[in-house]
Amino acid sequence: MSNSRTFKRAFKDLTDGLVDSELWLHLGWTDIKQRYKRSVLGPLWITLATGVTAVAMGLLYGQLFGMDLNFFLPYVTLGLIFWYFISNSILDGAVVFSTNEGLIKQLPAPISIHVYRVVWRQLIIFSHNVVIYLIIMVVFPQPIGWSALLVFPAIALFVLNSIWVTIVFGIMSTRFRDIGQLLTTMVQLVFFMTPIIWSAQSLQNASGDVSSRLRLVELNPMYHYLEITRGPLMGENVAAYHWWVVLACTALGWAAALMVMRNYRARVAYWV
Structure with a gap:
């Protein structure tokens, strides 16, 4: 077995990247600013676009x-x-390495830096969108308890799942672009x-066999993620059971992510 293909190296990459938070925090925030460069409203377009879509739908x-x-x-x-x-975690995660070819080849840093960068960017977008929920709740209050x-x-x-999704789909999409x-x-x-x-x-x-329809919906893991x-x-x-399904998916996803990191982490720089 090659020395680079060990779980120890995989864990080290993940922990070293997490410790170097200053870099991925900066890169993630820069991504948001670059996306809305020279825009009057800037990142507020995130909130506005989501709000209009939510109200219209x-x-x-x-x-x-x-x-x-x-x-x-x-x-x-x-x-x-x-x-x-x-969805953004899946789609942005799939291209995280291919779109950062220059940084990966020139910057001697753990590849998990780019994973945390994607997750941090999604959290920034999420925080902007939460404003819409607060406004909606003022107009349409719900009986919320503890x-x-x-x-x-x-x-x-969600954050833990976003990390493994980015690792698995990011590395595999770098090798197989399709x-x-x-x-x-699929998304x-x-x-x-x-x-x-x-x-x-x-x-x-609705009329008809309702129970079978509900069982069909429950086969979709995304349903359980939204429910919790x-x-x-x-x-x-x-x-x-919604929590148990999500926890099971999280455990399986992280097992897959560790396997992918163990076997293919060192090859990412050659595949991009």
Whole structure:
């Protein structure tokens, strides 16, 4: 076995990158500023774009499904906010190494620096989008209790999942460039299969075999990720099995990430 292909080296890369937080914090914030360079509103475009989309979809699909807007608009808004975190982590993570070819080849740093950079960037975008939720909650208040605090461990799980997603898809997409295109198509498909602009309640109100439809929805892991974050903020009791599904996915994802880091971390610089 090559000395570079060990779990010890993989863990060292992850820990060294995490310790060098000044670099990836700077790079992540620079990414946001560069994206909105010479823009009047700057990063506020993130909030504005998400807010307009959430309100438009909430009003449209609320009317189509006959949903109460006092419930459905906050529901859609939260769904989009957390979905953007998930989808952007996947899509940005898939190109993280290929788009940073110069830095990877010229800067002698752990490759996990670029992973944490992507996750930090998603957290910045997420923090901008949270403003929309606060505004919506003022207009359409929900009966939130102490259970809303569960959103913090849920967000921590989102961050952990964002890291392994970026590692796995980033490294594999660098080796096989078609994976990035496949992920773009899959993310668009999963968006419509996940209760974001529609709800499980709309299935319960429909005629037919409701139980089989709900079971089909529960096969989608994204449904459980949204439930553990959106549920507490909507004042709903989140069933324990949603947490167990997310924890299981997190454990499996990190196992895959460690294997990928162990076997292919040293080859990234040659593949970009």
